[in-house]
Amino acid sequence: MQEFAQEYADTMYFTPDEIDKSLGLWLVRSGRNKAKPNYNAGPRAIGHYSMHFVRSGTVRFQYEDTTVMLNKGDMFCLFPDLSYKYRPADLDVVLEMTWIGIHGAQAPTLLSLVGILPSKPYVRGVVSTEVELTLQHFWSVGTLHPGRTRLMFLSLLYQLFDLMQRQTDTTIEPQRDSQKEWIQKSLDYMNTHYCEPIDVHHIAEHVGIHRSYFSKVFTEHLGLTPIKYLIKLRMNKAMQLLKETSFTVAEIAFTLQYSDAASFSRSFSLYFGSPPSHFRIPVQNANR
Structure with missing residues (x-):
């Protein structure tokens, strides 16, 4: 020195x-x-x-x-x-x-x-x-x-x-998150990773709450179960991809973690009342 x-x-x-x-x-x-x-x-x-x-x-x-x-x-x-x-x-x-x-x-x-x-x-x-x-x-x-x-x-x-x-x-006594905090944390997690193969187990583990208790409180606060919230995110994304891209139905299915185009199409039809082909914009198809 x-x-x-x-x-x-x-x-x-x-x-x-x-x-x-x-x-x-x-x-x-x-x-x-x-x-x-x-x-x-x-x-x-x-x-x-x-x-x-x-x-x-x-x-x-x-x-x-x-x-x-x-x-x-x-x-x-x-x-x-x-x-x-x-x-x-x-x-x-x-x-x-x-x-x-x-x-x-x-x-x-x-x-x-x-x-x-x-x-x-x-x-x-x-x-x-x-x-x-x-x-x-x-x-x-x-x-x-x-x-x-x-x-x-x-x-x-x-x-x-x-x-x-x-x-x-290690020097701060841990504090348990309030329900509002861990529900928001779970929403942030799902909104970020809904195109990944996550389920209720992954989400509950992420926020550190027992799965059954997490599902119960989440449903009380959001008015729908965690699984239905995930489906909502995936279906809305599917609709966006159908309208704004030239991705095939199979590509959209795999993007949203469905095993094949058929299972995705069934889920999509149940959710929106019409198959994915109904929402294809003709211009998009022409460009393809």
């Missing part, structure tokens, strides 16, 4: 290009330090998000009118254009930190997933062994692969946030 007036530190800086910016997340800097007893950062503001991971010692972190003491394993984040101060809180143990500076539209959302917000820009006990190893990889990637790091760094950033979210989840 290079010696400075208040610390020993190494830092790597990165400049995003247009592709980095279009992806919505990029690395600004990566670094590590060992603070000297006179180390005192701020008050200052920066133009990006900077996550500081405490690897040793204790740091006194000040934001707005709040002061917190953070220890080994904790992390605090500097948000763009907000003022912060931080310094060692215990001179008997050397303060060591690793930092990752990021920017982009995705950054605040990812930070919120681990409980980091401007009103509470820190989280305790987030540095697991896996997080520590991932932080080390940022440095080795930047050193060993200069100029070829965009996707490597993105991969490491997502891995870092995934590990931190898992770590923070």
